[in-house]
Amino acid sequence: MKLVTAVIKPFKLDDVRSALESFGVHGMTVSEASGYGRQKGHTEVYRGAEYTVDLVPKVRLEVLLDDADVDDVVEVIVKTSQTGRIGDGKVWVTPVDTVVRVRTGERGVEAL
Amino acid sequence: MSAPGSESGTEVLGADPGALTQRYRQARTAIVGAADLSAAQRRAALTDLTDRWVRDLFGTGATPGVAVTAVGGYGRRELLPGSDLDILLVHDGTRSSQDVAVIADALLYPLWDSKVPLDHSVRSLDEAASVAREDYKVALGLLDARHVAGDPSVSSALAERALADWRRHAPQRLTELREAVRARAERSGELPFLLEPDLVESHGGLRDTVVLRAVVASWVADRPHSAAIEESRSWLLTVRDALHRTTGRRSDRLLMQEQDEVAEVLGLLDADVLLRRVSEAGRAIAYASDVTWRSVDRTLASRSRRSVFRRRPSRRPLADGVVEYEGEAVLARDVDVTDDATLPMRAAAAAAQAGVPLAVSTLERLVAETPDLPLPWPSPVRDDFVRLLGAGLDGIPVWEDLEASGMVVRWLPDWERIRHRPQRTPIHRHTVDRHSIEAVAEASRLTRAVDRPDLLLVAALLHDVGKGWPGDHSATGAVIAQTLAERMGFAPDDVDTISELVRHHLLLPTVATSRDLDDPATTALVADLVGSVQRLDLLAALTEADARAAGPAAWTPWRAALVRDLTTRVRRELLGQRPVEQSSSESVEPWARTLAGTGAFEVMVAAPDLDQVCKVTVVAPDRVGLLAAVAGVLTLHRLEVRGATVDTVGDAAVQVWRTVSQYGAPPVDHVVRQDLKRALDGTLDVHAALASRAKDRRRSPIRSAPPRVSLVPDASHTATVLQVRAHDEPGLLHAVASVVADAGVCVRSAVVDTLGADVVDVFYLTDRNGRLLDDDAAHALRDHVVEAIGGRV
Numbered sequence: 001m002k003l004v005t006a007v008i009k010p011f012k013l014d015d016v017r018s019a020l021e022s023f024g025v026h027g028m029t030v031s032e033a034s035g036y037g038r039q040k041g042h043t044e045v046y047r048g049a050e051y052t053v054d055l056v057p058k059v060r061l062e063v064l065l066d067d068a069d070v071d072d073v074v075e076v077i078v079k080t081s082q083t084g085r086i087g088d089g090k091v092w093v094t095p096v097d098t099v100v101r102v103r104t105g106e107r108g109v110e111a112l
Numbered sequence: 113m114s115a116p117g118s119e120s121g122t123e124v125l126g127a128d129p130g131a132l133t134q135r136y137r138q139a140r141t142a143i144v145g146a147a148d149l150s151a152a153q154r155r156a157a158l159t160d161l162t163d164r165w166v167r168d169l170f171g172t173g174a175t176p177g178v179a180v181t182a183v184g185g186y187g188r189r190e191l192l193p194g195s196d197l198d199i200l201l202v203h204d205g206t207r208s209s210q211d212v213a214v215i216a217d218a219l220l221y222p223l224w225d226s227k228v229p230l231d232h233s234v235r236s237l238d239e240a241a242s243v244a245r246e247d248y249k250v251a252l253g254l255l256d257a258r259h260v261a262g263d264p265s266v267s268s269a270l271a272e273r274a275l276a277d278w279r280r281h282a283p284q285r286l287t288e289l290r291e292a293v294r295a296r297a298e299r300s301g302e303l304p305f306l307l308e309p310d311l312v313e314s315h316g317g318l319r320d321t322v323v324l325r326a327v328v329a330s331w332v333a334d335r336p337h338s339a340a341i342e343e344s345r346s347w348l349l350t351v352r353d354a355l356h357r358t359t360g361r362r363s364d365r366l367l368m369q370e371q372d373e374v375a376e377v378l379g380l381l382d383a384d385v386l387l388r389r390v391s392e393a394g395r396a397i398a399y400a401s402d403v404t405w406r407s408v409d410r411t412l413a414s415r416s417r418r419s420v421f422r423r424r425p426s427r428r429p430l431a432d433g434v435v436e437y438e439g440e441a442v443l444a445r446d447v448d449v450t451d452d453a454t455l456p457m458r459a460a461a462a463a464a465q466a467g468v469p470l471a472v473s474t475l476e477r478l479v480a481e482t483p484d485l486p487l488p489w490p491s492p493v494r495d496d497f498v499r500l501l502g503a504g505l506d507g508i509p510v511w512e513d514l515e516a517s518g519m520v521v522r523w524l525p526d527w528e529r530i531r532h533r534p535q536r537t538p539i540h541r542h543t544v545d546r547h548s549i550e551a552v553a554e555a556s557r558l559t560r561a562v563d564r565p566d567l568l569l570v571a572a573l574l575h576d577v578g579k580g581w582p583g584d585h586s587a588t589g590a591v592i593a594q595t596l597a598e599r600m601g602f603a604p605d606d607v608d609t610i611s612e613l614v615r616h617h618l619l620l621p622t623v624a625t626s627r628d629l630d631d632p633a634t635t636a637l638v639a640d641l642v643g644s645v646q647r648l649d650l651l652a653a654l655t656e657a658d659a660r661a662a663g664p665a666a667w668t669p670w671r672a673a674l675v676r677d678l679t680t681r682v683r684r685e686l687l688g689q690r691p692v693e694q695s696s697s698e699s700v701e702p703w704a705r706t707l708a709g710t711g712a713f714e715v716m717v718a719a720p721d722l723d724q725v726c727k728v729t730v731v732a733p734d735r736v737g738l739l740a741a742v743a744g745v746l747t748l749h750r751l752e753v754r755g756a757t758v759d760t761v762g763d764a765a766v767q768v769w770r771t772v773s774q775y776g777a778p779p780v781d782h783v784v785r786q787d788l789k790r791a792l793d794g795t796l797d798v799h800a801a802l803a804s805r806a807k808d809r810r811r812s813p814i815r816s817a818p819p820r821v822s823l824v825p826d827a828s829h830t831a832t833v834l835q836v837r838a839h840d841e842p843g844l845l846h847a848v849a850s851v852v853a854d855a856g857v858c859v860r861s862a863v864v865d866t867l868g869a870d871v872v873d874v875f876y877l878t879d880r881n882g883r884l885l886d887d888d889a890a891h892a893l894r895d896h897v898v899e900a901i902g903g904r905v
Contacts, residue, residue, distance in 0.1 A: 010625050010626075010674065011627050011628050011629070014626065032668065032670045032671075033670075034670060056673070057670045057671075057674050083628065085630055
């Protein structure tokens with residue numbers, strides 16, 4: 001089992017959700033996040049900016065998956081959230097030891 | 113199993129407590145589950161049943177000197193399915209402590225074993241009095257002491273002593289109690305406005321009714337006589353009964369997930385109706401509580417004053433016909449209430465800005481006896497309304513009192529649809545009406561960010577007014593807001609702005625979180641809908657005020673950053689489209705222009721028009737310091753400045769001031785002219801005269817937003833533009849103009865506007881050669897102005 005985490009631009013959330021649902025993924029965790037990458041959050045030069053922009057608002061998505069689905073899901077997320085401009089974000093995959101469904105106590109792949 | 117309530121009660125001491133308890137629990141379950149009992153019947157049945165059980169456990173043998181007393185809720189005969197039993201085993205001190213211990217164990221062990229939630233204590237009469245002296249909560253419980261079993265004379269002694277002590281130590285007890293009420297309100301919120309109220313602990317809930325009884329019992333103050341309070345209390349008990357029975361738990365919080373079921377049990381249509389009725393009940397109790405505590409404060413203050421000072425409390429004038437007396441706003445003695453439709457609004461604004469509540473009697477008179485406002489509202493009424501809204505957090509109590517008394521609905525009929533209206537979204541904490549006034553309070557802290565604070569405040573009040581109707585509340589609200597703004601007498605442009613602000617109050621956060629901000633189409637779309645930088649600033653402030661008022665989840669730094677990003681981009685787009693500024697001297701009237709050309713020195717004070725505004729026209733040879741002198745002289749003559757336009761025509765200055773005389777008739781032309789001459793040649797020290805007035809005047813206690821002074825770049829090619837936004841104070845304009853004069857800077861033209869309690873002043877400044885100030889001079893000037901009016905940029 002794997003955890004796929006994606007940090008993407010906020011306005012892309014709805015698109016990614018629809019795409020994942022069409023793919024067959026029916027659950028995810030979404031949270032508000034802030035961050036920056038190599039460009040330190042600047043997408044263009046602001047004239048007389050009143051605040052320093054380094055932490056840019058993003059959305060974090062987390063999805064638990066069976067190993068077989070990981071590559072496809074990563075592909076879906078990347079394709080859907082891509083705009084080609086800086087600040088598009090990142091997707092990464094981490095292994096997961098245990099998953100339990102709280103209501104029933106089911107464990108492992110049954111709980112995904 | 114015998115039917116509930118038919119126990120014979122003749123069991124002898126020593127009968128099997130286990131069996132007694134068993135029968136009690138069964139009978140209790142039956143009563144709790146009986147659907148055909150009303151809440152009041154159930155309370156009585158549970159109390160009677162419990163009394164019988166306790167009596168049986170205690171035994172019917174004679175036990176002189178010892179009694180079992182019910183205190184607190186049990187003492188009040190208010191046992192609900194989830195209530196604790198509050199029991200006090202009291203003795204008169206004639207028995208040995210071993211004796212008492214034996215009797216106590218015989219009673220308490222079975223009580224504990226029964227697993228009925230229990231709050232118990234064993235005390236002698238002296239001990240009880242002593243603990244009550246230390247702890248007001250115990251004292252409060254003892255006020256409801258009721259004999260259940262044992263020696264009745266001991267119970268009576270307990271009750272009499274508790275009441276006597278309560279009355280004797282009333283000032284201290286009530287002070288403690290007041291603090292507790294305040295802390296509890298902060299912790300548990302206000303019942304009328306919460307979407308998940310605690311029926312007991314929230315302000316306006318059942319605990320407040322108990323506190324009110326205690327206050328009345330102390331003989332310090334009386335509560336308002338109103339059937340509404342008793343009805344409200346009874347209703348809340350009924351809802352609490354239904355809640356306990358539905359959840360099977362002892363919690364008193366009416367959670368959203370339970371509201372539908374509770375509504376059904378009570379035979380109500382749905383959860384919204386339930387919440388609305390609970391809200392109304394809470395409001396009646398909260399209002400009674402607030403009024404009673406104010407009365408207590410007054411009584412205690414006058415008691416202490418009488419014993420130390422012999423001075424009578426003063427009556428400080430707040431506005432025409434309104435004075436402050438003992439911490440409340442009341443009507444002046446000679447006021448004719450039936451003739452003055454503008455009085456309620458004026459009194460409300462004065463009270464709010466002074467940070468004092470309206471006295472109950474005053475409010476009642478205003479509601480009952482004043483005629484309705486003419487439509488559209490005259491401009492002094494509109495100004496007062498904006499002043500009322502601009503008082504911020506400190507004005508909310510005044511607003512709530514007006515709301516509760518029905519005054520707001522008279523002013524704004526459409527308000528009725530959003531009163532007590534619940535909102536079922538996770539981010540809102542309050543009912544729509546409360547949320548609206550909270551948004552106004554938040555907006556009052558953002559007034560320095562906009563050109564038209566009055567429009568911001570009104571839009572904040574009306575932004576959710578459409579929620580009382582089905583459909584898109586932004587669109588519906590825009591229509592209602594337009595009607596109401598017209599009713600208030602705003603100019604057509606302003607009506608349009610208010611309506612559009614309501615229509616688009618969700619635009620910025622929606623677009624910021626769901627559209628690509630890098631896409632030029634996004635920015636263009638918003639710029640199109642908003643139309644101008646002025647409206648954009650208003651919309652941004654409204655967005656922030658709305659979100660902050662909704663709750664902590666609605667204006668996180670995350671969301672704020674996105675909205676600010678969008679706003680910056682749209683502002684840049686709109687600025688690029690702005691037409692060049694028109695020269696303002698084109699607005700001077702021809703006759704004034706002619707007069708200016710002759711080098712005359714004239715002051716004309718017109719008679720007050722229908723809106724009480726006196727136009728003062730000044731035509732004089734232009735010189736540095738003229739504006740400061742005129743501003744100061746007008747203030748010294750007690751003329752409140754509502755607006756002014758200042759222009760330069762050749763070598764002369766033409767100033768047109770819209771003023772309102774504060775007390776009585778406006779001054780005569782030549783007196784003002786003479787004072788102005790003396791101010792200019794130095795024989796009248798305006799500054800000193802204003803300073804001595806300021807010393808006598810009490811500083812406004814409300815927390816208004818700090819002033820903002822800024823240079824506006826790119827606003828004009830021919831003058832340096834300085835903008836001042838601040839809370840209105842007499843002498844403010846004089847102070848600013850003096851700083852400008854001291855720096856040797858000329859005021860080529862200026863626009864001064866007082867909107868409610870806020871001023872927005874724009875000065876077009878040049879150096880002595882008529883050119884733009886250089887950067888250093890401009891910034892230095894700005895800093896000096898900031899210093900002079902005590903603000904931060």
